[in-house]
Structure formats: structure tokens, C-alpha cells
Amino acid sequence: MIDGAIPVTLRVNGDDYQLEVEPQWTLADTLRERLGLTGTKMMCEQGECGACTVLINGLPVLSCLTLAIECQGMDIMTIEGVADPQTGELHPIQQAFVERSGMQCGVCTPAMVLTAKALLDENDSPTEGDIRQALAGNICRCGNYKRIVECVQVSAEMMRGGKAHA
Amino acid sequence: MARAAEATKGTARRLGHFDARSVEEAVSLLSQNPGARIIAGGVDLVALMKSQVISPAALVNIKTVPGLAYIREDAQGLKIGPLTTIAQIARSETVRERYPLVAQAASVVGAAQVRNMGTLAGNLCQQVRCWYYRRSPVTGTSFFCRRKGGERCYAVAGENEHHAIFGDVCDAVCPSDLAPALVALQAVVRTAGPDGEREVPLEHFYTPMGNVLQPDEMITGIEVPAPSSNTRERFLKFRLRKAIDFAIASVAAAVTTESGVVTDARIVLGGVAPGPYRAVSAEEIITGQALSGSLAETAARAALSGASPLSKNAHKVPIAEALVKRALTR
Numbered sequence: 001m002i003d004g005a006i007p008v009t010l011r012v013n014g015d016d017y018q019l020e021v022e023p024q025w026t027l028a029d030t031l032r033e034r035l036g037l038t039g040t041k042m043m044c045e046q047g048e049c050g051a052c053t054v055l056i057n058g059l060p061v062l063s064c065l066t067l068a069i070e071c072q073g074m075d076i077m078t079i080e081g082v083a084d085p086q087t088g089e090l091h092p093i094q095q096a097f098v099e100r101s102g103m104q105c106g107v108c109t110p111a112m113v114l115t116a117k118a119l120l121d122e123n124d125s126p127t128e129g130d131i132r133q134a135l136a137g138n139i140c141r142c143g144n145y146k147r148i149v150e151c152v153q154v155s156a157e158m159m160r161g162g163k164a165h166a
Numbered sequence: 167m168a169r170a171a172e173a174t175k176g177t178a179r180r181l182g183h184f185d186a187r188s189v190e191e192a193v194s195l196l197s198q199n200p201g202a203r204i205i206a207g208g209v210d211l212v213a214l215m216k217s218q219v220i221s222p223a224a225l226v227n228i229k230t231v232p233g234l235a236y237i238r239e240d241a242q243g244l245k246i247g248p249l250t251t252i253a254q255i256a257r258s259e260t261v262r263e264r265y266p267l268v269a270q271a272a273s274v275v276g277a278a279q280v281r282n283m284g285t286l287a288g289n290l291c292q293q294v295r296c297w298y299y300r301r302s303p304v305t306g307t308s309f310f311c312r313r314k315g316g317e318r319c320y321a322v323a324g325e326n327e328h329h330a331i332f333g334d335v336c337d338a339v340c341p342s343d344l345a346p347a348l349v350a351l352q353a354v355v356r357t358a359g360p361d362g363e364r365e366v367p368l369e370h371f372y373t374p375m376g377n378v379l380q381p382d383e384m385i386t387g388i389e390v391p392a393p394s395s396n397t398r399e400r401f402l403k404f405r406l407r408k409a410i411d412f413a414i415a416s417v418a419a420a421v422t423t424e425s426g427v428v429t430d431a432r433i434v435l436g437g438v439a440p441g442p443y444r445a446v447s448a449e450e451i452i453t454g455q456a457l458s459g460s461l462a463e464t465a466a467r468a469a470l471s472g473a474s475p476l477s478k479n480a481h482k483v484p485i486a487e488a489l490v491k492r493a494l495t496r
Contacts, residue, residue, distance in 0.1 A: 006183075023183035023225065024215065046213045048410060050279055059253075059282045065212040066283070067205070069183055070227055115278070136409035137277020 008072050012037065013081025021068045028052045030068035031078060039079035039110045043139075050138035053111035054078050060115045060137075079110035082117060092158040093117055093151065102151035104142035112138050116152045124160055128153065182224030189234075189358050189386055192226050196382035197360045199224045204384055206249055207283040209276075210292040217302030220293075228384070235285075237261060243392040244268075248287035248385045252344075256281060265390060267399035267418055271347035274403050277410045287385040290345055290355070290368075291377060294338035294440075295412055296321060296329065312336050313375055326476040328414065331483060332439035334374035337476060339437050341412045345372070346436035347401050349444065350418040353390045359383035372441025394430075397422040400493040403436070404485050413437035415486040419493040421452070428452045433469060433493070435486055445469035448490060462494035 005020040012035065019034055031037040031054070043051040045064050052064040055077040082091045093113050096102060103109040112135060119126055119134040126134070131152045132145075140148060182199060186192035196202050201223030205211055214220040228234060234249035237258045244265050246255065255261055256272035275281055275289060293299070298309040298320040310316035313336050321329045321337045329337045345368065353368045360382055368388070371377050379385070393399070400419045405411035416436035422429050431449040434442045448469035455461055466487040473483050 023181045026212065026216075045216060047209055047276075047280060050277065053279055060279050061283050062209070062279045065209050067183075067208060067212065067225075070205075070208075070229060134278060137279045 006069065008069055010035075010068065010071055010076060011074065012076045013078060014085065023067065023069050025068045026064050027054065027066040027068045027071055027076070028063035031063060031076075037078050037080050041107050041110060043107065048139070049108075050115070051108055051111050053114050053138065055114055055118055058118060058121065060111075060118045077114065079113060082113060091117065092155040093120070096151040096155040096158065097148075100147060100151050100154060102144070102148050104140075104144050108138055108140045108142075112140070112148055116155070120152070120156055120159060124156060126152070126156060181222070183227065184224065185227045185230040188231055189384070192228050192231060192384055193358055193360055193382060195224075195226045196384070199226075200381070202226055202381075204228055206285040207251070207288045209280055209284045210288060214293060214300070217300065218304055219300055219302060219308075234386075239264065239392075241392070242389070244390040246286050246388045246390075248285060248387060250286045251282060252276075252284045252286070252289060253278070253281040255286065255344075265351065265393070265399070267347045267351060267401050267420060268344065268390070270399075270401035271343040271403075271416075271418065274401070275343050280410075286344065286388060289342050290348075290371070290385065290388075291379070292341060294336075295341050296336075296338035298324065299338060313338065322476060325478065327478040327481075328412075329476055329479055330439050331470075331473040331475045331479060331486075332443050333474065333476070334440050336374055336440055339439060340372060340441045341437070342442075343401075343403060343413060343416060343436060346416055346418040346434040346442040348388060348390065349442040350399075350420045350432040350434040351390045351393060352432070353388050355385055356387040356389065357383050358386045369442070369444065374440045393420065394422050396424060397430075402489045402493050404489060415482050415489060417486065417489040417493045418442075419490070421457070421494065423457070426456050428455055428457060433465070433490060435469065435490075438473070438482060438486055445490065447471065452494065457494060459495055462491045465494060466490035 007020050010017045028042050031040045041051040042064050043049045047062050047065050053060045054063045056074050093116050131149050184195050203222040205225045205227050234247045236247040238245045239260050252272050252275045262269040298311050299313050301308050309320045312319050330339050349369050355366045355368050355371050357364045398421050403413045403416040413436050418434045420432045431452050433445040433448045448465040451465045451468050469490045470483050470487050
């Protein structure tokens with residue numbers, strides 16, 4: 001029986017963090033409040049908006065509906081781990097969002113970038129339909145969808161080696 | 167720490183958490199800990215816990231049980247493990263080629279994140295989306311409805327546009343997309359409990375208030391008999407936002423024909439009743455006949471003939487009729 005705060009090890013962006021969590025703490029809360037990784041956003045907290053998306057073992061999941069205690073042994077990637085850890089150079093998707101105004105208020109952006117990254121890691125030449133389908137669970141309240149889709153298209157080109165900049 | 171500390175304060179007692187290593191251990195943990203719940207994908211359960219609609223005494227994590235996520239096919243048919251994710255089902259070549267109804271239904275569940283997290287058993291056992299039932303007491307208002315042991319259904323005289331048109335003591339609808347598809351293919355649910363294993367046809371799994379699982383029982387697998395090569399399968403779902411919504415209405419149809427004549431038909435509606443609703447009268451109308459547009463229309467009308475819409479959801483009748491007609495004609 002495990003009861004109360006319990007020690008766990010979480011692997012986030014390649015680093016192991018040892019901390020104590022209560023069983024009901026969500027991964028989103030734990031990332032933000034315990035590890036200070038506030039790039040992960042929380043909006044609806046009911047699984048409808050996608051703003052809390054992180055990658056677990058490469059797949060987009062909702063960190064606000066995932067219990068931190070159940071993430072041991074998994075590879076968690078947040079927006080803080082997307083840029084090159086050595087040089088700090090932005091990932092092509094981030095670069096495209098910056099250069100082409102992929103964000104307005106920015107609250108949905110970390111999740112958009114991560115969800116797009118999971119898509120491009122699997123499919124380097126997605127159609128517009130593939131991109132829209134992949135991002136369907138990420139709501140942008142500013143309604144910036146057209147530019148977001150363009151950013152993903154441009155970054156896919158960059159990642160295929162077509163262009164150095166968006 | 168603000169949020170996390172708040173969440174802790176909101177829980178009257180400390181939440182227990184167990185990582186089960188086997189089905190036997192999971193079942194015995196459920197038996198030994200009254201008020202414990204199984205957690206798999208957590209999509210529905212964690213949301214309900216956060217809003218304090220459900221406050222389990224303990225969680226029994228079955229993600230730590232090896233061998234519960236699988237998709238296998240043999241001479242008898244398809245076997246899917248309870249921990250198999252919706253995304254794995256939607257992507258499986260076996261399911262797509264041999265059981266397209268299941269793949270079609272899986273591919274329209276929620277959005278990608280939900281399909282990556284959600285499991286087969288979780289999809290089948292998820293709670294209703296009725297906004298009276300799910301209203302969080304944290305907001306200062308909650309509804310002690312029949313599903314919670316109260317005496318009233320607040321939807322009857324309230325906002326009921328997403329509720330049942332084939333209602334019962336509770337007018338909430340079963341939100342699962344996989345349920346109607348699997349009922350149409352005559353799937354059987356395997357369960358394990360302290361008294362051993364059971365096999366329950368999915369068609370008889372749902373009750374007006376939930377399902378037949380005991381608090382210390384769990385789903386250990388789903389079996390789908392191999393369909394005839396002459397069976398045509400179609401799943402159609404109507405929803406307002408294609409990206410993420412639950413069904414306003416859905417239909418799963420499996421129609422077997424020989425020499426142009428229907429020899430067997432299963433037509434099951436989702437989003438209209440507390441469980442998947444089998445439209446037997448529509449099945450009878452097309453069986454023994456050659457399918458045509460006008461026959462499909464007659465069957466569609468028959469499928470909805472027993473509907474008794476609430477004050478604000480009569481629109482579900484023509485929507486479901488149109489889905490049945492399309493499923494039988496295209």
C-alpha cells in the first residue's frame with residue numbers, strides 16, 4: 001500500500017528528477033509546480049483543449065489527465081526540451097512559429113509545437129489534411145489555425161533539408 | 167505548489183495507489199479496498215476525480231500488469247486486450263482489413279491525445295457526459311440525480327439536447343463509439359473477479375445506470391467472432407466539431423448478403439440511449455430482402471419508430487434516421 005507523498009523518479013527532457021508526489025497529482029501540476037517547467041499550459045483541465053499536451057514515449061498525451069506517479073520509467077518531453085539542449089538552437093517548428101507568427105496569445109503554442117513534432121517525427125511529408133487531423137485536439141482560441149498549419153508545412157520542408165529558414 | 171496543495175486539501179482522505187502486477191492481484195486489491203477504482207488511461211476517471219464527481223478511496227493501476235495490451239486474430243476471430251489503446255486499434259492492419267467497423271469507430275474517438283491515452287476497456291466503461299451528472303460540486307452547484315442515488319433526473323425538465331431519445335430511469339447516453347461497433351459484431355466481454363471469470367455478450371453488458379461489472383471485477387478482454395466475407399460494415403458518427411466531440415448520434419451496421427439478399431443484419435445506434443441501442447425492427451425489415459434506397463429509408467424510419475425524444479432533442483431522430491439510411495445505402 002502506498003499512501004501519501006511518495007518518492008518517484010521522472011525523466012523529463014532527458015534529465016532524471018527525484019521528487020515526492022501525492023498519488024492524485026497530475027503530471028501537468030507536477031511539471032509546473034514542482035519542476036518549474038511552466039511551458040506546459042493548463043486550460044480546460046477536462047481533456048478538451050489539448051493545451052497541456054506533452055510527449056510521453058514520443059506520443060502526444062494530455063498531462064492534465066495523467067497522474068505523475070504513473071509516469072515513472074517513461075520518457076517525458078515538454079516544450080522546454082524541444083530546442084537543442086547544447087546550443088539552445090530552436091527546433092525548426094519553433095523557428096517557423098517565430099518567423100511566421102504561428103502564435104498570437106501563445107497559450108496553445110507549446111502543445112501545438114509538441115503535437116506537430118510528434119507528427120513530423122513519424123511523417124516528414126504530411127499533407128495539409130494530415131496536419132489538420134494531427135492538430136485536431138489542440139484548440140487555439142485566437143483562431144490562428146491557418147498560420148499554424150503553414151508553420152508546420154514550412155518546418156516540415158526545413159526538416160527535409162529544403163530550407164535553412166522559414 | 168498552489169494547485170497541487172489545493173487538490174490535496176480537496177480530498178477528505180488520502181488516496182491510496184497500487185500498481186497491480188497481475189489480473190489476480192488487481193482483482194484482489196479491488197476486493198480488499200472498498201471504493202477502489204481501476205485506472206488505465208485515466209482520461210475519464212482523472213477528469214471526474216479532479217471535478218470531485220467521483221472520489222475513489224484508492225486507485226488500482228493496471229498499466230503495470232504485463233500482457234493486457236494486444237490485438238490478435240485466430241480462427242475464432244479477433245481478440246483485443248483491455249489495455250490496448252484506441253490509437254493502436256485504429257491503426258492495426260488486422261482490424262482495418264478484417265474488422266473495419268471497429269477501426270472506423272476507433273478512428274473517430276476524441277482527438278489524437280485521447281486515442282493515445284484511452285484504452286478499449288476504458289472506452290467501454292467511461293461515464294456518461296450528462297452535464298447534470300458531471301457538474302462539479304467545486305462550482306458550488308451539483309445535482310444529486312438518479313445516477314448518484316437521488317430521485318430526480320434533472321435533464322427531463324432541463325437542458326436535454328444531448329440526452330437520450332430512448333431513455334430509461336436515466337436519460338444520459340452511452341458516449342462510447344466502440345460499444346455500438348462491437349455490439350454490431352456480436353462481441354463478447356471477458357471479465358475477471360474474485361469468483362472467477364465470466365463471459366458477457368457486450369449487448370447485455372450495459373444497464374440503464376452503467377454496466378454489469380461488480381466493483382471488484384475488471385474486463386480482461388474482448389472477443390469478436392470472425393465476420394463472414396460477405397459482411398459489409400459501416401460506422402457513421404454525427405457530431406458538431408469533427409475534431410473532438412462525442413456523438414450526437416452514431417450508427418454501426420454489419421450487413422451480410424448472399425446473392426444480393428440480406429441474410430443477416432445488425433444495426434446498432436450510439437448516442438441515443440443509456441447503452442448501445444440495437445434497432446431490431448430495422449434489421450428485420452431488411453433481412454431476406456435485396457437492399458435498395460427505399461428499403462433503407464423504410465428501415466431507417468423503423469429504427470427510430472420507438473423513440474421518445476425529450477423537450478429539446480427531437481433533432482436526434484432525423485439525424486439518426488439519416489445515418490441509418492446512409493449506412494445501408496452507400
